[in-house]
Amino acid sequence: xxxxxxxxxxxxxxxxxxLVLNCSFTDSAIYNLQWFRQDPGKGLxxxxxxxxxxxxxxxxxxxxxxxxxxxxxxxxxxxSQPGDSATYLCAVRPWDxxxxxxxxxxxxxxx
Amino acid sequence: DAGVIQSPRxxxxxxxxxxxxxxxxxxxxxxxxxxxxxxxxxxxxxxxFNNNVPIDDSxxxxxxxxxxxxxxxxxxxxxxxxxxxxxxxxxxxxSFVGGVQETQYFGPGTRLLVL
Numbered sequence: 001x002x003x004x005x006x007x008x009x010x011x012x013x014x015x016x017x018x019l020v021l022n023c024s025f026t027d028s029a030i031y032n033l034q035w036f037r038q039d040p041g042k043g044l045x046x047x048x049x050x051x052x053x054x055x056x057x058x059x060x061x062x063x064x065x066x067x068x069x070x071x072x073x074x075x076x077x078x079x080s081q082p083g084d085s086a087t088y089l090c091a092v093r094p095w096d097x098x099x100x101x102x103x104x105x106x107x108x109x110x111x
Numbered sequence: 112d113a114g115v116i117q118s119p120r121x122x123x124x125x126x127x128x129x130x131x132x133x134x135x136x137x138x139x140x141x142x143x144x145x146x147x148x149x150x151x152x153x154x155x156x157x158x159x160f161n162n163n164v165p166i167d168d169s170x171x172x173x174x175x176x177x178x179x180x181x182x183x184x185x186x187x188x189x190x191x192x193x194x195x196x197x198x199x200x201x202x203x204x205x206s207f208v209g210g211v212q213e214t215q216y217f218g219p220g221t222r223l224l225v226l
Contacts (some may be wrong), residue, residue, distance in 0.1 A: 030212070032211075034215070035216065036217075041222075042219060042220070043202060043217040043218055043219045043220050044116075044202070044204075044217040045217070046184050046214045046215065046216065046217075049213075049214050086179065089154070091215075095212075097142065097144075097161075097166070097167075097208060098156055098159070098167070099144075099160055099215065101153055101154040102153075104153075
């Protein structure tokens, strides 16, 4: 069974600092990996999706890397802003359809 | 597109009552997923439909839970009878399985409280 771990569980940084969020998974036979953002009381918003054949994906200030062999992905958020405060979840999809989610990292960016 | 639409957004009911949650997926998507989120267990997949057909319902906790997808634009998740331990946020998500990326798009969720 795929186990997805996100460390740290919570993170607080001052505005402008770069954020580094980690995700690890136990089974490297994945189809893709997706990073989501969840605001309090809201649904999940997809941020980036990395196919198993890719090493990274970028969107604006966000960059996600994937090292399938070591079972790791990292989400980088450059020059953090208070609006980046949310919970970030990593989800791994094997070669079927079932996403396995991590517990998330709750980020607070202090103004 | 309006995204995935769920109703109701909030539901408070008493133990033993029937609860029906509704979902309208994104037009053109061929797959629909129901998830449950709790503090203790995180996000759990309950059931997956592909082309309106239930493919895997192994995540449905008990016979009290049932889900239907009568057409490509509508799905329901029903709990009968409801119990306090069913209190959670229920999400519906849709995607196009077989496409390039297969990103799952989530609805805003239904917050269920069973008293």
